[in-house]
Amino acid sequence: MSLPQLRRLLQHTGNKTDQFTLYEWGTMKYFIEAIAATLALKKTSSIARPGAGLFPVYNYRQHGISMLLYVAAMLLGFDAGVALKLFYILPLSAILCASLFFFLFFGRTKITSPSASRRNPHEINAAELLEREVVPLETGEALAVVKGQVILVTGAAGSIGSELCRQLLDYEPELLIALDVNETGLFDLAEGLRSRSHPHSAHLYPYIGDISDVQRMTRLFAGKRPSIVFHAAAYKHVPLLEEYPDLAIRTNVLATYHLCRLAEKYEVARFVFISTDKAAEPVSIMGASKRMGEMIVQSQAESAYCMTRFCAVRFGNVLGSRGSVVPIFAQQIEQGGPLTVTDPEATRYFMTIPEACGLVILTATTADQGGLYLLNMGKPVQIIDLAEKMIRLSGLRVGQDIPIVYTGLRPGERLHETLVAAHEELTPTANRSILRVTHKGHLPTLTTIDKWVDTIEDCLVHGYDTQFREYLFEIVREQELIPTG
Numbered sequence: 001m002s003l004p005q006l007r008r009l010l011q012h013t014g015n016k017t018d019q020f021t022l023y024e025w026g027t028m029k030y031f032i033e034a035i036a037a038t039l040a041l042k043k044t045s046s047i048a049r050p051g052a053g054l055f056p057v058y059n060y061r062q063h064g065i066s067m068l069l070y071v072a073a074m075l076l077g078f079d080a081g082v083a084l085k086l087f088y089i090l091p092l093s094a095i096l097c098a099s100l101f102f103f104l105f106f107g108r109t110k111i112t113s114p115s116a117s118r119r120n121p122h123e124i125n126a127a128e129l130l131e132r133e134v135v136p137l138e139t140g141e142a143l144a145v146v147k148g149q150v151i152l153v154t155g156a157a158g159s160i161g162s163e164l165c166r167q168l169l170d171y172e173p174e175l176l177i178a179l180d181v182n183e184t185g186l187f188d189l190a191e192g193l194r195s196r197s198h199p200h201s202a203h204l205y206p207y208i209g210d211i212s213d214v215q216r217m218t219r220l221f222a223g224k225r226p227s228i229v230f231h232a233a234a235y236k237h238v239p240l241l242e243e244y245p246d247l248a249i250r251t252n253v254l255a256t257y258h259l260c261r262l263a264e265k266y267e268v269a270r271f272v273f274i275s276t277d278k279a280a281e282p283v284s285i286m287g288a289s290k291r292m293g294e295m296i297v298q299s300q301a302e303s304a305y306c307m308t309r310f311c312a313v314r315f316g317n318v319l320g321s322r323g324s325v326v327p328i329f330a331q332q333i334e335q336g337g338p339l340t341v342t343d344p345e346a347t348r349y350f351m352t353i354p355e356a357c358g359l360v361i362l363t364a365t366t367a368d369q370g371g372l373y374l375l376n377m378g379k380p381v382q383i384i385d386l387a388e389k390m391i392r393l394s395g396l397r398v399g400q401d402i403p404i405v406y407t408g409l410r411p412g413e414r415l416h417e418t419l420v421a422a423h424e425e426l427t428p429t430a431n432r433s434i435l436r437v438t439h440k441g442h443l444p445t446l447t448t449i450d451k452w453v454d455t456i457e458d459c460l461v462h463g464y465d466t467q468f469r470e471y472l473f474e475i476v477r478e479q480e481l482i483p484t485g
């Protein structure tokens with residue numbers, strides 16, 4: 001067994017006994033009184049200690065010495081609760097030997113307080129982290145639009161897509177097509193709904209498919225004729241996608257373009273593109289590819305014969321999504337640390353997955369043609385504060401139990417996210433949690449978009465990898481008048 005493993009085992013053993021009860025605090029008080037009496041050389045006969053029914057009556061001076069040894073044991077590494085209990089069952093010499101062992105091997109002191117009971121970091125909920133109530137959203141508007149419809153959710157095995165499916169099912173669609181390339185994820189989604197006996201789980205239709213497979217997508221649209229599409233499938237990991245710009249473009253740009261064309265061709269009533277705050281003045285491949293997705297969706301809206309109402313919804317980070325900071329911190333806490341934070345100044349906007357998905361569905365029901373919307377994310381949160389809060393909520397101490405280390409920003413990451421670009425303006429909507437983003441300049445026309453897509457597809461065919469990045473940023477920057485560099 002390795003030292004860290006042994007340490008974890010001992011911490012775990014300590015867990016069961018280190019929660020102070022009132023009885024133990026009473027005992028502590030008794031000891032303090034006893035040591036005070038000893039120091040004052042007060043000779044006294046006895047005092048009844050808490051729980052005297054179980055234990056003999058103690059002599060102040062004798063237990064003043066015990067108290068000194070107890071404090072020493074605690075300083076040498078025992079949890080206070082463990083130390084207290086050991087005094088009832090072990091000879092003092094054994095305790096001192098054990099203390100010495102702890103001191104030599106672990107060199108750490110740990111005293112737990114009544115409020116700091118240890119807790120599984122994976123169980124910390126979003127409301128505790130955000131320090132506000134998370135109100136589930138169910139609306140009459142959504143029911144009116146979704147009930148009885150055939151709905152398609154892409155990326156249905158993902159964090160956002162799966163929650164969209166769960167919430168949409170509550171509105172009793174006729175059929176909910178849950179599309180993803182991730183077969184296991186789809187299986188888990190379907191099983192999860194079935195095992196919780198969701199009343200409409202039979203309406204879920206898991207569909208394994210790649211959104212960049214245009215032929216397969218055509219068959220799906222032609223066969224099932226969805227009337228609402230929530231497009232959440234994407235590649236999203238910022239530093240990773242810096243290495244694979246071709247894949248980011250294939251999935252986030254080209255597949256989005258073809259899905260929009262299919263939506264128009266098969267007369268889908270509403271098409272909702274899930275975007276991200278990283279699309280605002282993008283600095284990463286991921287952000288730029290999502291910004292281009294927004295432009296594609298918005299440009300489709302200007303087609304004269306378009307029966308489909310296209311819109312895009314942008315929002316910041318959602319708490320607890322796969323590969324995001326909260327599950328990573330929980331894992332790191334479970335492993336005994338350290339917690340890795342990119343920069344002490346780094347901030348992000350956060351909301352919960354159910355909140356974001358509830359508002360996305362609501363936006364879909366109320367959006368104007370070609371509208372770009374931003375969910376109201378409140379104030380940005382400092383990542384370091386989030387890290388410290390998670391450590392404390394796990395019943396541990398920042399620095400002493402779990403250290404925090406700074407790793408520096410990775411490629412494509414920025415210190416602070418921005419929700420809108422300099423040339424964009426926010427206007428309120430009827431719902432204060434949903435804001436409309438308006439572009440001050442001109443958006444690319446459908447013809448321009450078609451030309452870009454041709455060029456990108458050409459680059460993909462010829463494997464001009466290095467040109468993707470430049471071309472993507474050129475498009476986004478030129479259209480958005482963002483200064484380069």
Ligand SMILES: NC(=O)c1ccc[n+]([C@@H]2O[C@H](COP(=O)([O-])OP(=O)(O)OC[C@H]3O[C@@H](n4cnc5c(N)ncnc54)[C@H](O)[C@@H]3O)[C@@H](O)[C@H]2O)c1
Pocket residue numbers: 154155156157158159160161179180181182185209210211212232233234235236251255274275276277290315316317318319321322324
């Ligand atoms: N997670 C967040 O904090 C957050 C915040 C704002 C916006 N978003 C946006 O929401 C979307 C989904 O994010 P998520 O957190 O759910 O990500 P996720 O990785 O959990 O889910 C994405 C899903 O898309 C699927 N997918 C990827 N490529 C596919 C393809 N070619 N064909 C079919 N399915 C494919 C994946 O298998 C995965 O299940 C992304 O566009 C992201 O930018 C996410």
